[in-house]
Amino acid sequence: MFCQSYFSVFVSCMLLMIIQPGHGSEIIGGTEVKPHSLPFMACFVGVESLCGGTLIHPQWVLTAAHCNDMILVILGAHSLRKVEVDSWQVRVVEKQFPHPGYDRVTKVNDLVLLKWGMGSWLELLLLEGSVRVKRTYRDSTHSSQTNNSAGSKKQ
Numbered sequence: 589m590f591c592q593s594y595f596s597v598f599v600s601c602m603l604l605m606i607i608q609p610g611h612g613s614e615i616i617g618g619t620e621v622k623p624h625s626l627p628f629m630a631c632f633v634g635v636e637s638l639c640g641g642t643l644i645h646p647q648w649v650l651t652a653a654h655c656n657d658m659i660l661v662i663l664g665a666h667s668l669r670k671v672e673v674d675s676w677q678v679r680v681v682e683k684q685f686p687h688p689g690y691d692r693v694t695k696v697n698d699l700v701l702l703k704w705g706m707g708s709w710l711e712l713l714l715l716e717g718s719v720r721v722k723r724t725y726r727d728s729t730h731s732s733q734t735n736n737s738a739g740s741k742k743q
Contacts, residue, residue, distance in 0.1 A: 623666040624675060631665055632658040632681075632702070638668075641702070653686045653700040661702060679704040 630649045632639040634657035641651030641661075649661055662668075664675040682704050687697040 624664065627664065629663075631662040631668060633660040633662065634658045644701075647703055647705070649702045651700055651702060653690045653698045654692070654695060655700070656684070656686075658684070658702060661704065 628643040630641040630643050630651070632641060632649075632651060632655055634655060636657060637655060639651055639655035639658065641649045641655075643663060644650050651658070658681055661679040661681060663677040663679065665672060666675070681702050683702070685701040685703070687699040689697040690699065691697065
């Protein structure tokens with residue numbers, strides 16, 4: 589279930605990425621790929637960190653287990669310097685399944701599977717230069733509901 593604390597963490601992380609785009613946002617010696625040529629790549633936003641991973645199923649992403657504070661998964665991003673409303677999909681992590689042999693000290697078996705519900709996504713909206721978040725989801729009756737950043741519901 590989406591709650592106010594996830595929203596606060598998400599907005600804080602997004603603002604940090606937008607305000608400080610040059611710090612740690614590239615791989616040293618790396619080269620930029622053609623935009624959206626790697627649709628299976630995922631970015632994870634946590635409380636204190638950013639991590640990368642790979643989409644292996646429509647609901648599952650594989651990443652490093654040491655990235656254990658991951659709350660949100662961003663799919664479809666070419667760059668974190670600029671919010672791309674048309675291509676970003678932001679998912680709320682619902683469950684984490686670390687490798688049973690993962691050792692936090694030695695980092696052996698440093699793997700975790702992250703899962704989200706099929707209807708658990710966020711939409712990013714750019715309104716007059718600021719980032720707004722709208723969460724759209726489907727409940728068990730398949731009716732769509734939308735929560736805007738102020739928290740009111742529309743059906």
